[in-house]
Amino acid sequence: MNAPAAIRKGRKFDDVLAGARTIFMRDGFEGASVDDIARAAGVSKATLYSYFPDKRMLFMEIARHECNRMAEATLEVVDFSAPPREVMTTTATSLLRFLLSDFSLQMFRICAAESGRFPELGQAFYKSGPEMGRNRMVEYLKIAIARGELAADDPDMMAEQFSELCKAKLWTRAIFGVQTEFSDTEINDVVSEAVETTLARYGA
Amino acid sequence: MNAPAAIRKGRKFDDVLAGARTIFMRDGFEGASVDDIARAAGVSKATLYSYFPDKRMLFMEIARHECNRMAEATLEVVDFSAPPREVMTTTATSLLRFLLSDFSLQMFRICAAESGRFPELGQAFYKSGPEMGRNRMVEYLKIAIARGELAADDPDMMAEQFSELCKAKLWTRAIFGVQTEFSDTEINDVVSEAVETTLARYGA
DNA sequence: ACAAACCTAAACTATTCAGTTCACTTTGGG
């Protein structure tokens, strides 16, 4: 009923997760030492290793957990009955703010970097991150298309393009550490440009 | 006249670069051992360290070198006097093929991953990669706008959006190792969708 | 043929880190 390698037990389980989250986010995957994680969690290394078979599984658990949490939080803000321009603007703002968060950026860096030597991680992250987000978006798009508010032959592609447009300019700079602070003005600008371009193509 | 830490000398210099390129691309930055690099280069570790002050500077040199090489190669294919749809299609195809190459993906992973503990790398890569590409593209866009072939208030944003649209679907999968082979059909599809969307917004 | 510049091989230093082990202590449910 559970994953290939077991992840069991608990009392300080949540402490370990919290500590690991902190250290992984600060130091990356390779950069984080298990000793540091145990110290940050206020837990002995032995306890940590009684929960998780190894460092990788610990990280996977964090990734899974936080991706779900964030994905849900991000989608709760939106009122899907509003007109498309509004829905898209709200969604894009919410998505872009998330994409620019320290957590999201660091998670992306780690999962991309490790996806070579650690393929399950890349797969898992893609599925519970970008793919899930896109699926949610497609659900909405299909409804809007049925309502005649949007015109897209391929809602999947539309969703991919829309998400991608949100990354223009700011995200690219963020991921390479070229820019670290983002004003509301900058964010609103990228969002409205993304919405305009999307509607120019797919507006009814 | 040169960077903070010197990178000089030579006879097997190019061998070192070639070996380092191979190993870094295979194992990432942290994953690559200097012993492996020296072995792959057919060179002693002492020689390697007589060229480069440390592993980081060695990697920076590779990145700089290869980014320039690739950027030039990618831009040579395009005939900028053709009509915009054709220029954009050719450019997008060339760009997307590059973005999906093992080299580009691995370079992106490494530079993104290390940009926290190693900020100069992120900066340098951004400038000689995405930023340079965008600048080249903007040069063309301004000409096409002057010709009345395109209508964009903000050519920088247009270029950012266009590049970003090329990453839809395939690149996201590639960076996380979810998909590793890409048919011409898939590539052409993403390219034509990117061109359509861009022209819907910015076509004259 | 010769010397300066270049290169080699291998051992060495010093550090870091994942994961294990074990004798001991804490905790909470019955």
Added chain:
DNA sequence: CCCAAAGTGAACTGAATAGTTTAGGTTTGT
């Protein structure tokens, strides 16, 4: 109040790795 499960801490194993050093070998131009 007791005991079994859960947790502790500290030492330990084993392996890797960046970067240095040394003593000697090879290339190069002239």
